[in-house]
Amino acid sequence: MHRIFACLFLVWVATAFAGAAHAQVPPSPAEIAAYDGLHRAAHEDDAEAVARLVAAGADPDARDGSGRTPAHVAAFASSDDALIALAAAGADMNALENGVYDVVTIAAVADDPEMVSLAIELGNRADLVTSIYDGTALIAAAHLGHHEVVRRLVAGGAPLDHVNNLGWTALMEAVVLGDGGPDHVATVRVLVGAGADTGIADRDGVTPLRHAEARGYAEIAAIIRAAPPR
Template sequence: MSDQELLTEFLFAAEQGDTDAVKKCLAAGVDINATNRQGRTAITLASLNKHYDCVALLISAGADINKQDQTCFNPFLISCLNNDLTLLRLVLPAKPDLDRLTRFGGVGITPASEKGHVEIVRELLTHTDINVNHTNFVGWTPLLEAIVLNDGGAKQQEIVKLLLDHGANPHMTDKYGKSPLTLAREKGYHQIAELLVAAGA
């Protein structure tokens, strides 16, 4: 089998979650961090398809968990974007680079805060030292994203409270100088506004 055929088989096996085939390819000397046309490694393909046994196998075999594809996906960021707590808990012990950016310039907690992924946000704040005040390309912190880009409902209130309890700065404004409190009030999110006031906003 040529190197290219071996690689194709390896990436397909990871995408399908076929751990036996993945092991065979590794034993045959395939490059564990080689990518497909989208820049996706085997571990990224396995992560996207929720093949957790395969992800665990590739981590233990030494896969680069930080390598990002053309859309900036890697296993850690996939777990944050897709609300995949099982994947996150698999990846965290492998010490992922928490500073890797999504295509919008956020860190993992940014999209998780925006999308209402409460358990992901809690896991990140409790078990990592991810930068809770990171500002993305459009000038928004996770706290601002949690307020501006969602519905102000119970999940968002819980996320705002979690962020504030773990050091989110309630005074960091968007690029127009609007504070989280101003934005919460503009949107009529009274419970979130109360949380911000209680945190000293």
């Protein structure tokens, strides 16, 4: 039990640190006002302008001051048509901005399932290692309880059991950083149903089931207990 309480403290520290820094940073109002060319077209979801600018020689992978390409800006703005036009123009759909995020992870954190599916269809890999935590879009979505995004990432080939540099899988994050409510219950159900390994423990040897039990997340614990043996 002491080990679990120690783990809970470490989770609190990690969560506080993650919330204080290194989160995704969308373009600020000042940055948006200063955008021109493809970055403006991406923000405004202007596919015709994207095609016209690229035809005139604009670089589809140009970077702003935070390393965002027009595709990243399109993801933050949920600009589906612009993203399609950028992909058609040869934009790198797996580019990472300065915060180490790609289009899929930006959309996953924003709880934008349609953008997630579209980006994968356009060539953005669901298995990219993203963020300073060496995670994935699936881990980010599971952490936040974005269960429909989780469902689409799983369908798109996201690795179920990737372990980030905190020692956590998507399932572990859904438990230790979730609130045990309906969204995280649904997230756990998707992950377990897809075959996530429920036995992968954290660095202290505590499993997702034990974390769920310690927090009183009865429904999540029941889903994990019912998982088929591996």
